[in-house]
Amino acid sequence: MSTGERLSSAPARVTKKLPPASLVSLPPSERALSCAHCVQYSRGAAARQADALEFRAVNYEADNLVFATIYGGFLVTSLALAAVVVKTGLLGKNNAADIGVPTLPLGELHGDAGATLLAKLGGQVALSTKVSAIEPVSGGGFRIALAQGDPVTADAVVLAVPHEKAAPLIPAGALPEQTVAGWAGLGASPIVNVHVIYDRPVMDLPFVAAIDSPVQWVFDRTKISAMDRPGQQYLAISLSAADQFADTPVAELQEQFLPALAELFPAARDARVTEFFVTRERRATFRQTPGSGALRPKTATARPGLVLAGAWTDTGWPDTMEGAVRSGLAAAAELRRTMLSTASKTGASPIGERQ
Numbered sequence: 110m111s112t113g114e115r116l117s118s119a120p121a122r123v124t125k126k127l128p129p130a131s132l133v134s135l136p137p138s139e140r141a142l143s144c145a146h147c148v149q150y151s152r153g154a155a156a157r158q159a160d161a162l163e164f165r166a167v168n169y170e171a172d173n174l175v176f177a178t179i180y181g182g183f184l185v186t187s188l189a190l191a192a193v194v195v196k197t198g199l200l201g202k203n204n205a206a207d208i209g210v211p212t213l214p215l216g217e218l219h220g221d222a223g224a225t226l227l228a229k230l231g232g233q234v235a236l237s238t239k240v241s242a243i244e245p246v247s248g249g250g251f252r253i254a255l256a257q258g259d260p261v262t263a264d265a266v267v268l269a270v271p272h273e274k275a276a277p278l279i280p281a282g283a284l285p286e287q288t289v290a291g292w293a294g295l296g297a298s299p300i301v302n303v304h305v306i307y308d309r310p311v312m313d314l315p316f317v318a319a320i321d322s323p324v325q326w327v328f329d330r331t332k333i334s335a336m337d338r339p340g341q342q343y344l345a346i347s348l349s350a351a352d353q354f355a356d357t358p359v360a361e362l363q364e365q366f367l368p369a370l371a372e373l374f375p376a377a378r379d380a381r382v383t384e385f386f387v388t389r390e391r392r393a394t395f396r397q398t399p400g401s402g403a404l405r406p407k408t409a410t411a412r413p414g415l416v417l418a419g420a421w422t423d424t425g426w427p428d429t430m431e432g433a434v435r436s437g438l439a440a441a442a443e444l445r446r447t448m449l450s451t452a453s454k455t456g457a458s459p460i461g462e463r464q
C-alpha cells in the first residue's frame with residue numbers, strides 16, 4: 110500500500126449547520142465537531158462571514174488550527190506563524206485544511222519507509238547512535254565522534270537534532286557564538302497525551318476536535334494500536350502547549366478528563382474505563398512565541414559541508430512534520446549547491462551525483 114493510501118484524509122467541509130446560539134458557549138452536544146464536520150471555509154464561504162454563527166465557527170476552527178500547530182492560542186504565539194497557518198489552512202485551496210490521519214504508527218510511516226529508501230540508495234542507518242562531537246578535518250570533511258563506538262568520517266553533515274542538542278555540537282567558527290547562544294531562547298513546549306481505554310466503543314469518528322472543553326483533539330487509536338478486539342475502544346486526547354498539565358498527577362487528569370469525555374460522548378457515561386494512562390513529552394516542540402522567528406537559523410553555516418535542519422530552523426513553518434520535511438529539503442538543496450560548486454572548482458566527485 111502506498112503512503113498516500115495509508116493516509117485516510119477526512120474531507121473537511123461545512124456539512125453541518127450549527128443552530129444559532131450565543132457567541133459565548135455551545136451546548137455539549139455541539140462541542141465535539143467531528144473533523145468531517147470541522148469547518149473549512151472556501152474563499153466564497155469566508156466572504157460570507159457576516160453570519161455570526163459562521164464567524165464564530167471560523168474563530169473556533171482558526172483557534173483549533175493554531176493551537177494544534179503552533180501549540181498555543183492566538184494571544185501567546187508568534188503572529189507570523191499563526192498567519193502562515195490561517196493563510197494556508199483557511200484561505201488557501203479548498204482542500205488545504207483537510208486533515209490526514211495515519212492508519213499505522215508514525216515509526217512505520219516515516220521511519221521504516223525512509224530507512225528502506227536509504228538502503229535502496231546504498232545508505233546505512235545507525236539507530237541509537239549518539240553523536241558527541243562534529244570536528245572539521247583540515248583539507249575538508251568532518252570527523253563525527255560518537256558517544257559509543259568508532260568515529261565516522263563524512264564529506265558533509267546535516268545536523269538535524271533539536272536546538273538544545275545542536276548548540277553544543279556546532280564546531281567553532283561555523284556560526285557566530287551569539288547566534289548559537291540565542292537558540293536557548295527558543296525554549297520548549299510540552300505535549301501531554303491522555304490515554305483512555307473503554308470497555309465499549311464511545312466515539313464513532315476517527316478523530317474529533319473539541320471546543321469549549323479541556324479536551325483539544327481526540328483520536329481513536331484502537332486500530333492503529335492493534336486493539337480492535339470487539340468490545341473496547343482506545344481514545345487518546347492530545348493536549349498541545351500543555352504547560353498546565355505537564356506535572357499534573359495522573360489521578361487529577363483522570364478527574365478532569367473522564368467527565369470531559371463523557372460530556373462530549375454520551376456513550377462514555379455508561380462505559381467502564383479499563384485503563385487510563387498519561388504520556389508527557391516535556392520538550393515536544395520549541396516555544397513558538399513572538400520574536401522566536403529571529404532566533405531560528407538558516408540551513409547554511411560558515412563551514413562548507415555543514416548545514417542545519419530540523420523543524421526549529423528557519424522554515425517559515427511551525428514546529429511540525431511539514432516543517433521538518435521542508436528543512437530537510439532546504440538542507441539538501443544547500444549542500445548540493447555548495448558542494449557541487451566546491452567540487453567543480455577542485456575536480457572532486459560531487460555529492461549527490463550518481464556515478
Ligand SMILES: Cc1cc2nc3c(=O)[nH]c(=O)nc-3n(C[C@H](O)[C@H](O)[C@H](O)COP(=O)(O)OP(=O)(O)OC[C@H]3O[C@@H](n4cnc5c(N)ncnc54)[C@H](O)[C@@H]3O)c2cc1C
Pocket residue numbers: 238239240241269270271274300390392393394418419420421428429430431432433
Ligand atoms: C507528542 C507529540 C505529538 C506531535 N504531534 C504532531 C502532529 O500531529 N503533527 C505534526 O506535524 N507534528 C507533531 N509533532 C511535532 C513533530 O513531531 C516535530 O515537529 C517533528 O518531529 C520535528 O522533527 P525534527 O526532525 O526537527 O526533530 P525530531 O523529530 O525531534 O528529531 C530529532 C532527532 O535527533 C535525535 N538526536 C538528538 N540528539 C542527538 C545526538 N546527539 N546524536 C544523534 N541523534 C540525536 C533525536 O533522538 C531525534 O530522533 C508532535 C510532537 C510530539 C512530541
